[in-house]
């Protein structure tokens with residue numbers, strides 16, 4: 001290939017001169033231009049659920065494209081968007097009756113934050129604070145960085161970020177501190193919303209906490225009239241073992257964000273689901289109460305058709321069984337690391353398995369990250385550690401043999417790069 005002029009995301013080009021070109025994707029694999037293939041153990045940044053290029057999703061896009069391309073979504077509608085909204089309301093936790101479309105996980109969160117503030121302003125009791133959980137990640141736009149963990153990723157943009165109230169991550173044995181802090185910061189009723197990644201904090205290091213904590217957070221939110229925003233951008237569509245992670249806590253958030261697996265990971269689309277109360281606060285003959293948000297590609301018909309095909313796959317194929325089988329294999333696979341001196345904190349929630357490599361250098365920018373990535377890539381495996389945190393978040397079509405190969409490689413990485421306690 002001639003000299004590339006592409007500036008890649010989260011990429012330090014000075015340290016990564018040769019970026020492989022992918023020419024085909026299929027199932028759990030990325031095929032390179034040189035004829036070799038790479039096992040995609042992170043579902044291409046957590047988006048691909050069933051496997052790359054599921055034929056029904058590809059077909060649905062082709063069919064939609066035969067009659068519709070983008071249409072303005074203010075003042076107009078189309079069948080794929082209408083049908084998908086009905087399907088999402090049916091699948092989501094009860095009480096989320098309205099669907100607002102956008103294009104990415106970040107925009108779905110921006111929409112959620114704006115809905116929360118708009119709600120309180122429109123009912124005449126304005127609230128301005130957002131409560132966030134330590135180590136969270138909600139995206140890379142200014143608003144989503146503001147509600148995410150502060151660190152090297154956003155240090156340069158700090159002057160643009162708004163202030164939030166932070167509650168500690170509910171680490172095992174310290175859950176009550178999280179609940180007490182939330183109770184304290186929500187008591188003065190200035191908090192419009194608490195935003196959380198339910199059960200698993202992804203980019204923060206695949207940190208996991210139990211469902212009962214989420215249920216307790218919901219109770220505290222209700223007591224102070226604070227809205228609960230569940231950012232299910234990563235956790236949705238089966239990743240944590242259930243369709244949405246909130247189901248495991250038997251709660252309905254006031255607002256739910258979904259993207260990534262919404263189209264099976266094939267094409268960008270996001271949705272922010274909200275309760276009727278939030279919609280009604282914006283429903284008025286007073287135009288000032290309009291929900292002022294849009295993006296050009298809102299509810300792209302091909303993306304909505306892809307998402308509908310994804311929903312149908314969940315209904316017609318044994319996806320729940322595949323998720324359960326993968327979850328079981330991950331839990332079993334991790335057992336071999338429990339006594340391995342090079343690893344700590346082996347953990348799994350649903351289809352996601354994670355473990356910490358014991359090493360002198362931790363943190364996202366530690367040199368160990370790129371070294372590990374190169375080590376796995378040399379073995380035809382796409383594993384992208386978060387610093388010293390190794391995790392597997394594969395598409396649901398991955399086989400037991402493929403997973404075993406990944407665990408073997410992780411074991412080898414421990415011996416090569418790990419240090420004993």
Ligand SMILES: Cc1ncc(COP(=O)(O)O)c(C=O)c1O
Pocket residue numbers: 046104105106107109137138139140197202203231232233234235259260
């Ligand atoms: C929990 C969560 N929220 C939001 C986002 C942002 O999504 P996107 O990259 O599609 O903007 C991500 C991305 O990884 C995420 O994990």
